[in-house]
Amino acid sequence: MTATDPLSDIIIDVAHLNFYYGNSQALFDLNLTFPRRQVTALIGPSGCGKSTFLRCLNRMNDLVDVARMEGSIRLDGTEINSGELDVIELRRRVGMVFQKSNPFPKSIYENVIYGLRIAGINDKHVLDETVERSLRGAALWDEVKDRLHESALGMSGGQMQRLCIARAIAVNPEVILMDEPCSALDPKSTARVEDLIKELRDQFTIIIVTHNMQQAARVSDYTAFLFEGLLIEFDKTSKLFVKPRHQQTEDYITGRFG
Numbered sequence: 001m002t003a004t005d006p007l008s009d010i011i012i013d014v015a016h017l018n019f020y021y022g023n024s025q026a027l028f029d030l031n032l033t034f035p036r037r038q039v040t041a042l043i044g045p046s047g048c049g050k051s052t053f054l055r056c057l058n059r060m061n062d063l064v065d066v067a068r069m070e071g072s073i074r075l076d077g078t079e080i081n082s083g084e085l086d087v088i089e090l091r092r093r094v095g096m097v098f099q100k101s102n103p104f105p106k107s108i109y110e111n112v113i114y115g116l117r118i119a120g121i122n123d124k125h126v127l128d129e130t131v132e133r134s135l136r137g138a139a140l141w142d143e144v145k146d147r148l149h150e151s152a153l154g155m156s157g158g159q160m161q162r163l164c165i166a167r168a169i170a171v172n173p174e175v176i177l178m179d180e181p182c183s184a185l186d187p188k189s190t191a192r193v194e195d196l197i198k199e200l201r202d203q204f205t206i207i208i209v210t211h212n213m214q215q216a217a218r219v220s221d222y223t224a225f226l227f228e229g230l231l232i233e234f235d236k237t238s239k240l241f242v243k244p245r246h247q248q249t250e251d252y253i254t255g256r257f258g
């Protein structure tokens with residue numbers, strides 16, 4: 001592996017990850033590393049564990065009573081499930097954008113700086129700067145700069161999803177997890193979010209769950225294919241979609257099941 005190979009610069013290292021909901025095992029011995037400042041897509045048929053895996057990466061599964069995880073997930077070398085990293089700091093460093101946009105019933109401005117307010121930051125200069133930087137980063141600034149203090153709930157669905165991306169980047173995360181971020185959007189808004197993902201990759205590591213294989217092929221640098229809780233194949237997207245190593249991957253990407 002050469003020094004310029006992205007796989008030589010790893011931000012998240014997953015080893016022997018098993019995950020259970022009560023007695024039912026959802027993930028089986030996953031071993032995978034996520035390269036820094038690259039987009040990795042998680043694909044696979046419904047129920048294969050994509051969302052469960054994504055939610056392990058910032059401990060969102062802690063909210064599920066019956067959930068239990070074994071194995072190791074290291075963020076830049078620090079075990080995320082040990083006492084070394086508290087969950088609030090983890091979620092600042094590993095942000096999340098959900099399938100359905102979830103703006104708060106507040107102004108556009110207050111939505112963006114929500115994480116800063118929680119952290120006790122009230123300096124107007126810092127907040128104004130963060131709002132502009134984040135909205136520009138989310139390709140939304142020009143559309144909303146004249147109505148920052150109006151309710152976010154008056155925005156279109158595509159704008160709301162980009163607002164949620166702005167809210168995620170406002171706290172300077174290192175990783176952004178996206179769980180089917182375009183599934184509720186029309187084709188035009190989807191194209192805007194996909195363009196945005198490609199732009200954000202210069203600054204952030206992005207891990208995206210998608211059902212849409214064309215989308216995975218368009219936006220990601222790497223792809224992981226999961227099937228029934230197992231990682232079947234992980235490779236460069238350009239390779240996995242053209243010359244998969246496993247029959248199951250080929251069957252899935254050619255639409256034979258799923």
Ligand SMILES: Nc1ncnc2c1ncn2[C@@H]1O[C@H](COP(=O)(O)OP(=O)(O)OP(=O)(O)O)[C@@H](O)[C@H]1O
Nearest residue numbers: 021026044045046047048049050051052053064211
């Ligand atoms: N809160 C939960 N409690 C119990 N079982 C769950 C829970 N969430 C998910 N599961 C189960 O875990 C398995 C993996 O689900 P998960 O949602 O991670 O799959 P997925 O690949 O993201 O599916 P989809 O593409 O349909 O969203 C499924 O069998 C699902 O029924």
